Amino acid sequence: MKEKSGMDLFVHPLTRNQIVDLLKDNSPELNEELFSRARKIREDIFGKKIFIYGFVYFSTFCRNNCNFCYFRKSNEIERYRKSPEEVVDIAKQLAASGINLIDLTMGEDPGYHQEEFNTVLEITKIMKEETELPVMISPGVLSDRLIDKFAELGVEWYALYQETHNEELFKKLRLHQDYFERMDCKMYAKEKGMLIEEGLLAGIGEKEEDIADSLMVMGKIGASQMRVMSFVPQKGSPMENAETPDRNVEMKIIALMRILYPYALIPASLDVDGIKGLQERINAGANVVTSIIPPQSGLMGVAQSTMDVDEGGRTVEEVKHILDGMGLSVASASEYKEYLRTLPQRSAAASGGVTC
Numbered sequence: 100m101k102e103k104s105g106m107d108l109f110v111h112p113l114t115r116n117q118i119v120d121l122l123k124d125n126s127p128e129l130n131e132e133l134f135s136r137a138r139k140i141r142e143d144i145f146g147k148k149i150f151i152y153g154f155v156y157f158s159t160f161c162r163n164n165c166n167f168c169y170f171r172k173s174n175e176i177e178r179y180r181k182s183p184e185e186v187v188d189i190a191k192q193l194a195a196s197g198i199n200l201i202d203l204t205m206g207e208d209p210g211y212h213q214e215e216f217n218t219v220l221e222i223t224k225i226m227k228e229e230t231e232l233p234v235m236i237s238p239g240v241l242s243d244r245l246i247d248k249f250a251e252l253g254v255e256w257y258a259l260y261q262e263t264h265n266e267e268l269f270k271k272l273r274l275h276q277d278y279f280e281r282m283d284c285k286m287y288a289k290e291k292g293m294l295i296e297e298g299l300l301a302g303i304g305e306k307e308e309d310i311a312d313s314l315m316v317m318g319k320i321g322a323s324q325m326r327v328m329s330f331v332p333q334k335g336s337p338m339e340n341a342e343t344p345d346r347n348v349e350m351k352i353i354a355l356m357r358i359l360y361p362y363a364l365i366p367a368s369l370d371v372d373g374i375k376g377l378q379e380r381i382n383a384g385a386n387v388v389t390s391i392i393p394p395q396s397g398l399m400g401v402a403q404s405t406m407d408v409d410e411g412g413r414t415v416e417e418v419k420h421i422l423d424g425m426g427l428s429v430a431s432a433s434e435y436k437e438y439l440r441t442l443p444q445r446s447a448a449a450s451g452g453v454t455c
């Protein structure tokens with residue numbers, strides 16, 4: 100009898116062990132098969148359309164000390180906190196350029212925590228009114244009371260990444276932070292009607308089994324958007340000298356996310372390899388381009404804080420140009436809103452891509 104190859108294992112739904120085997124098998128044939136299946140699934144559901152998100156990282160102050168992060172509080176770097184007027188102006192510029200959503204991101208800024216987030220709530224309210232675009236907030240861990248306030252403003256998305264679902268590894272990466280507090284926080288946001296984005300970092304000491312667990316948890320918690328980014332060493336951080344992983348790992352995780360959760364929104368982040376990394380992520384099955392930043396705005400990215408920003412590489416025009424060359428196009432704001440309207444039902448219908 101013919102021995103089972105990696106590709107024979109690739110049946111839907113997948114078990115944890117099968118996901119692990121697929122991650123361990125690095126044969127070019129298997130990888131190509133994964134990417135091509137992921138693209139086919141994306142095309143069946145989303146056609147030729149790709150969504151695009153604008154990124155507004157408006158405060159780089161943070162009370163935490165994550166080992167992998169450039170903006171950790173112990174790192175002596177120049178920081179900024181944009182004024183509400185600046186944030187709203189940038190958001191309007193992004194909206195005019197054709198993005199589908201504004202991702203309002205900050206470190207866990209102690210200043211905003213001290214004032215109960217009044218400024219951020221005000222910014223969010225004005226921004227929603229002025230741009231009429233859906234908003235994702237990425238503020239870190241919040242109290243239930245604050246999540247209630249964002250939910251009342253009609254904020255569509257709450258992004259909060261564990262980065263790993265191995266609790267021991269979490270402790271080493273997110274120093275002095277509580278794994279379950281973070282999980283509970285996003286589950287509370289979901290209960291309040293917000294869509295949630297979960298994320299993992301590739302190349303931070305995880306094993307294939309940990310990646311498989313992350314993929315399963317993402318489905319279990321009902322994350323509607325799932326992101327993976329390759330770790331990039333950050334100057335001045337304790338992981339400054341660690342190596343960045345082979346990008347193939349990130350691409351395979353993107354493909355597996357698409358195969359396991361066909362309706363999920365899956366980012367191709369410009370924040371890892373800049374605009375030059377867009378094509379391979381889209382080819383792996385991603386359907387959202389994130390981290391679009393207006394040039395000369397004084398804003399930074401997260402993993403690659405300045406890469407391609409002022410050179411204009413992270414703009415809608417550049418993204419359109421690349422997608423066009425791939426036979427794809429950017430969705431309109433109304434197409435994105437329509438997709439969001441039906442997303443909760445679709446995610447629920449599609450959960451079942453993994454068996455225990």
Ligand code: SF4
Pocket residue numbers: 161162163164165168169170171172205206207239
């Ligand atoms: S990852 Fe986020 S919470 Fe952690 S140090 Fe960086 S900005 Fe702060």
